[in-house]
Amino acid sequence: MTESSKKILFIGAGRMAQAIIAGLNKTDMTIVASNNGDAKRLEEVEQKFGVMTTDSWKEEIEDADMIVLAMPPEAHESVLKEVELFVKDQFIVTLAAGIDPTYLEAKLPEGTPVAWVMPNPAASLGKSVSLYTLGKHVGEHHEKMLEALLDSIGSSEKVTEDQVHALTPITGSGSAFIYRMANSLVTSAIDTGVTEEKARKLVADMIHGAAAMLQTGEPPKKLIDQVASPGGVTAAGLEVMDEGQFDQMMQDVVTACHIRARNN
Numbered sequence: 001m002t003e004s005s006k007k008i009l010f011i012g013a014g015r016m017a018q019a020i021i022a023g024l025n026k027t028d029m030t031i032v033a034s035n036n037g038d039a040k041r042l043e044e045v046e047q048k049f050g051v052m053t054t055d056s057w058k059e060e061i062e063d064a065d066m067i068v069l070a071m072p073p074e075a076h077e078s079v080l081k082e083v084e085l086f087v088k089d090q091f092i093v094t095l096a097a098g099i100d101p102t103y104l105e106a107k108l109p110e111g112t113p114v115a116w117v118m119p120n121p122a123a124s125l126g127k128s129v130s131l132y133t134l135g136k137h138v139g140e141h142h143e144k145m146l147e148a149l150l151d152s153i154g155s156s157e158k159v160t161e162d163q164v165h166a167l168t169p170i171t172g173s174g175s176a177f178i179y180r181m182a183n184s185l186v187t188s189a190i191d192t193g194v195t196e197e198k199a200r201k202l203v204a205d206m207i208h209g210a211a212a213m214l215q216t217g218e219p220p221k222k223l224i225d226q227v228a229s230p231g232g233v234t235a236a237g238l239e240v241m242d243e244g245q246f247d248q249m250m251q252d253v254v255t256a257c258h259i260r261a262r263n264n
Contacts, residue, residue, distance in 0.1 A: 005029065006145055011057050011079060012070030013038070013045050016095055019124035020068070021049050023153035026126075032060045036071075061086045066145055069094040080107040087112055091142045093149075095119065097168055098261045100161045101135035113138045115146055116161070118168045119153060120175055128154035129171050133161045169257030177253060182207060 005028050010017045013035040024031055033045050034057035042053040054060050061067065069076060073096040084107065092104060092114045104114040114135035119128040130150050134143065150156035182203050189199035213223055228234035
């Protein structure tokens with residue numbers, strides 16, 4: 001059996017699980033999705049993605065190679081108490097903020113291979129940038145299985161447990177901050193008289209181009225200087241950002257994310 005033909009059981013079928021399932025559908029992995037008592041959601045997932053669903057994940061866990069915990073952080077403790085009773089050598093992967101390998105290993109039988117993955121919603125388009133870190137019992141075949149999953153939804157970076165905690169507000173929550181800025185720019189564009197559809201396209205294309213420039217490897221500061229001529233129109237806007245302490249605000253945004261993650 002190849003890495004791509006493994007069986008993956010999702011416990012949870014919300015937005016992030018569906019985003020990953022959409023990416024995994026490009027592989028020949030066997031996907032089974034479950035959700036705690038939400039029959040309507042399972043029906044929607046089955047119809048949308050053509051995958052197997054079950055209202056009893058316990059019946060599917062025995063021959064699963066990987067179990068993906070796609071649920072809120074606060075749901076993990078109770079679910080892990082049940083999972084613990086069925087785990088043999090299955091690879092347990094969580095997608096929840098703050099639920100690191102140290103936590104998983106403390107809740108599961110000794111020797112259980114675990115991993116923590118933090119993707120973002122662009123997984124459904126194969127454009128996620130996913131952070132991941134591994135527990136101390138993960139073998140080479142487990143990591144290859146995880147890499148096959150991550151490759152199907154975008155790019156990924158293996159980092160330390162502490163780095164996942166520190167970087168999640170940037171790679172995970174960061175897209176929402178970009179969307180917030182985009183929403184404001186769309187509103188300003190509409191005020192000029194263009195349609196909402198055209199305003200969204202203009203802003204989306206601009207952000208796409210800006211991202212492409214960042215991917216060339218040029219430092220953001222240098223890219224800013226390429227756009228902003230001294231005393232020019234862009235410079236006037238940047239001055240307003242400076243007056244509003246934009247950089248400090250973004251640091252405060254990231255700090256707020258860290259605080260909330262620790263308190264979950």
